[in-house]
Amino acid sequence: MKIYLAGPDVFLPDAAAIGRRKVEICARHGLTGLYPLDSEVDRSAGDVSLNVFKGCEVMMDAADAVIANLTPFRGPGADPGTAYELGYMAARGKFCLGYCNDPSLYVDRVRRFTVVRSQDGRLIDADGLTVEDFGLADNLMMVHALDLHGCALVTPTKAAADIWRDFTAFEACVRLAAERIVSH
Amino acid sequence: MKIYLAGPDVFLPDAAAIGRRKVEICARHGLTGLYPLDSEVDRSAGDVSLNVFKGCEVMMDAADAVIANLTPFRGPGADPGTAYELGYMAARGKFCLGYCNDPSLYVDRVRRFTVVRSQDGRLIDADGLTVEDFGLADNLMMVHALDLHGCALVTPTKAAADIWRDFTAFEACVRLAAERIVSH
Secondary structure, three states: EEEEEEOOOHHOOOOHHHHHHHHHHHHHHEEEEEEEHHHHOOOOOOOHHHHHHHHHHHHHOOOOOOEEEEOOOOOOOOHHHHHHHHHHHHHHHOEEEEEEEOOOHHHHHHHOOOOOOOOOOEEEOOOEEOOOOOOOOOOOHHHHHHHHHHHHOOOOOOOOOOOOOOOOHHHHHHHHHHHHHHOE | OEEEOOOOOHHHOOOHHHHHHHHHHHHHHOOEEHHHHOOOOOOOOOOOOHHHHHHHHHHHOOOOOOOOOEEOOOOOOHHHHHHHHHHHHOOOOOOEEOOOOOOHHHHHHHHHOHHHHHHHOOOOOOOOOOOOOOOOOHHHHHHHHHHHHEOOOEEEOOOOOOOOOOHHHHHHHHHHHHHHHHHH
């Protein structure tokens, strides 16, 4: 089983090492991890960002499953690029897995970034926009996409000491993928 | 042509009125807008958020196209829920359109939220994560998804006075959808 390794990990200073580690963990469970940075992209010529996009799309199409790192990125929720990829994989009928290394609820995470108050029976942020309060870890689209197109979001019981470099929840997803092969 | 109207508009205090306005604009161009809030979701019983998810999925599957509101939401980039939906629609081969009512570049928007500095030849944020600097309006996945699966992101030349209630860029997307019908 080939697994597309989606996540903002590619933006880390040690992005390549993180990718190698994830691919190794997959291999230990008999699976092939496809890490976006390993895509054969020409970064020297042409429209580099378009080439990166095409490389990711080829990798996603080649994969049987996705493990999306939905750890909050530059705000209270998941990286939109990763969310895009999860949606793409769900629509293609791929097996969808995801994890979030911050176990807090979305509404509590929004509180860290802005004033949240109650008005007219709903929670609103400083701009007056409703804060979803379903007791979920992130936007319901990603959370329930995992419920219906794969396995429930994996979160640690307490926040990882280094949320970008703790692979416990990631490995739990890899195990779920490996179990699926055995059961099919 | 049925168009799924994706966006964080559903979180606005006047979400229902915004939806009616968008549906009206679609109708004026001979198109049918499908607004997530108009989905027949049972909000009184069962797992409400799961019902909302299923309602959105049914609407997306029924639509021929999507217009995604990628205006920055609770951070420098698009709403992850909307990004998920754009990925879903792209993968299903639907015609993908999107707009962003903030015309600034992603890298400049990140600067509004965090310190961005240069290190080892790349731009990094306060957490040390690389800030994509391709001169794009958002994460390359959404921007190039529109380029390759529909039409280029529509942005105003200057920021809309009310970024949540200016429909100029939205209507430009509706026009692009209407033209597509004529040309096919």
